[in-house]
Amino acid sequence: MRAVVPSVVLPLLLTAATAPATPLGQRFLATSASAALTASSSTSAAATRVTLDSTNYVDHGLVAFGRIPNTAVDSYGESLGGLGSAIAVESFITGKDGSFRGTIRLQPDRGHNQGGLATSDYRARSHVFNLSFRPLRANAKTPASENLKLTYKSTLLYKKGFNYTTGLDPDAVGSGEPPLPTASFDNHLTVDAEGLVSLDPFLFISDEYGPYIYAVEKATGQIIGTLQPPAALVPVKGGKTNFSALSDPDTGRAANKGFEGLTLDRTTSTLWALLQEATVQDGGSDKTTSRYARLLGYKLDLSNVVAFIQSNPQPKPTHEYVVELPRSKKGNTRGASELHIIGDGHFLVLVRDGNGFGDTDSDSVYKQAALVSIKKATDIAGSKYDSASTPVAPNGNLFSDVRPASVKDFVDLVDPKQLAKFGLHTGGDFNSNLIASKLESLALISTGDRKNPHDYFLFVVSDNDFITRQGKQAGQVDGKGKYVLASYSDPYAEKYSPQDTQAFVYR
Numbered sequence: 001m002r003a004v005v006p007s008v009v010l011p012l013l014l015t016a017a018t019a020p021a022t023p024l025g026q027r028f029l030a031t032s033a034s035a036a037l038t039a040s041s042s043t044s045a046a047a048t049r050v051t052l053d054s055t056n057y058v059d060h061g062l063v064a065f066g067r068i069p070n071t072a073v074d075s076y077g078e079s080l081g082g083l084g085s086a087i088a089v090e091s092f093i094t095g096k097d098g099s100f101r102g103t104i105r106l107q108p109d110r111g112h113n114q115g116g117l118a119t120s121d122y123r124a125r126s127h128v129f130n131l132s133f134r135p136l137r138a139n140a141k142t143p144a145s146e147n148l149k150l151t152y153k154s155t156l157l158y159k160k161g162f163n164y165t166t167g168l169d170p171d172a173v174g175s176g177e178p179p180l181p182t183a184s185f186d187n188h189l190t191v192d193a194e195g196l197v198s199l200d201p202f203l204f205i206s207d208e209y210g211p212y213i214y215a216v217e218k219a220t221g222q223i224i225g226t227l228q229p230p231a232a233l234v235p236v237k238g239g240k241t242n243f244s245a246l247s248d249p250d251t252g253r254a255a256n257k258g259f260e261g262l263t264l265d266r267t268t269s270t271l272w273a274l275l276q277e278a279t280v281q282d283g284g285s286d287k288t289t290s291r292y293a294r295l296l297g298y299k300l301d302l303s304n305v306v307a308f309i310q311s312n313p314q315p316k317p318t319h320e321y322v323v324e325l326p327r328s329k330k331g332n333t334r335g336a337s338e339l340h341i342i343g344d345g346h347f348l349v350l351v352r353d354g355n356g357f358g359d360t361d362s363d364s365v366y367k368q369a370a371l372v373s374i375k376k377a378t379d380i381a382g383s384k385y386d387s388a389s390t391p392v393a394p395n396g397n398l399f400s401d402v403r404p405a406s407v408k409d410f411v412d413l414v415d416p417k418q419l420a421k422f423g424l425h426t427g428g429d430f431n432s433n434l435i436a437s438k439l440e441s442l443a444l445i446s447t448g449d450r451k452n453p454h455d456y457f458l459f460v461v462s463d464n465d466f467i468t469r470q471g472k473q474a475g476q477v478d479g480k481g482k483y484v485l486a487s488y489s490d491p492y493a494e495k496y497s498p499q500d501t502q503a504f505v506y507r
């Protein structure tokens, strides 16, 4: 598989996850804070309360934790890694004994970085796991033992026509409308999957390269349609579409800063996609000017997804907002790793630093499932800002007549008190209980408590970047369609420690 390694070094593989389904409803702990607070017997009294547009939200803290070992493999014999790039809870039921179980789909991004530096010929896919847990009680003795069990069930490989996809850098542009990110190595579609919505019998996935949204048939893995965003987001270099993520384009999404977030609001039939950071023309090439990220909303007919994804000309966003992402003390943008609908113009967005397990600095200080409101934001859909030549935030300065969507901190994912419930920590030693650097996915699911209909579980899963010493990954040696399984040992795993996938449940 070394044959496929490009000579250019990728500075950072920023990947993320996306948005799962909330089959039981869209609201999250809405309306009455006190009602929600008294509702839960199983969580700490020290709840965090946040009000957004007069809706009260309450975070009752971490109630379950589990992991998928870094050594685990899927049914193709390949390492189960990168899992928390995107998640979707596909079924969920309450047991009589106060336990919960269901199934969750986990979607990796673009495979192991060969030698920690370059992309690989990884076939895009998603995995289904059984899950079960009994929430930790408020008075439980801590550190408690891990109480979230994830059991591997199956894998779905995605295909475009007869060919699998690849994770290799898209150094070519496929013909057709819209043009597809393609690897010259094998002429396959190249996908760096980051967002996920499960809508039977389809999946919607969002990607970093295009940045595109694809519809996948669940039964076969076949990609049946492609949605290209407005010109403002499509990467263009020297006047030509250029999907390579080895360097920034002149305009469009910055390299490795595509659609990290994808979520479906079933009440309004709107599919939402969020860029990780600003487009290049909006200041996206520099961490200090990249905070104004585009959020696109597509209204679709849920009963005819095929017509939507295959329509020609391409559907245009029905809504478009600019999300003002938070910044670090040094003024660096906290990029968005995931988006999940709450309902009524509110979302959760996963924003974070890059520290923790997987980074060289173990001390993570900021990882949030933050709240976003578009209620007072300016809708720029169909405006001049959809063209690449008219930035909405030149050099990172948003035009004053455009009101951004606000972000408000909510669930602190690196709160040492919460992590300590399961013996986890931020900072200090690189051991298996160090919080992952890349928490990249969110899913909300109703607890099913009829007395407290706004009570939800929030799932968060990490992307371990396939950091293991016992790695297995398949790729083509010659690009002619024969996949060969090969072993690898990740240099970071050797220097620090292998990294399990971590899965958290908050209430």
Ligand SMILES: *[C@@H]1O[C@H](CO)[C@@H](O)[C@H](O)[C@H]1NC(C)=O
Binding pocket: 130, 151, 152, 153
């Ligand atoms: C998943 O859960 C279902 C329902 O509880 C069960 O029938 C099935 O055997 C489980 N599969 C695995 C692989 O554990």
Ligand SMILES: *[C@@H]1O[C@H](CO)[C@@H](O)[C@H](O)[C@H]1NC(C)=O
Binding pocket: 171, 172, 173, 237, 240, 241, 242, 243, 244, 247
């Ligand atoms: C894309 O841009 C890179 C870097 O400038 C360049 O090397 C490559 O040839 C371009 N690819 C295409 C398909 O034009």
Ligand SMILES: *[C@@H]1O[C@H](CO)[C@@H](O)[C@H](O)[C@H]1NC(C)=O
Binding pocket: 161, 162, 163, 186, 187, 188, 189, 479, 480, 481
């Ligand atoms: C499918 O892959 C083969 C190589 O495995 C390549 O020659 C062919 O062009 C690809 N076809 C399409 C439509 O991508």
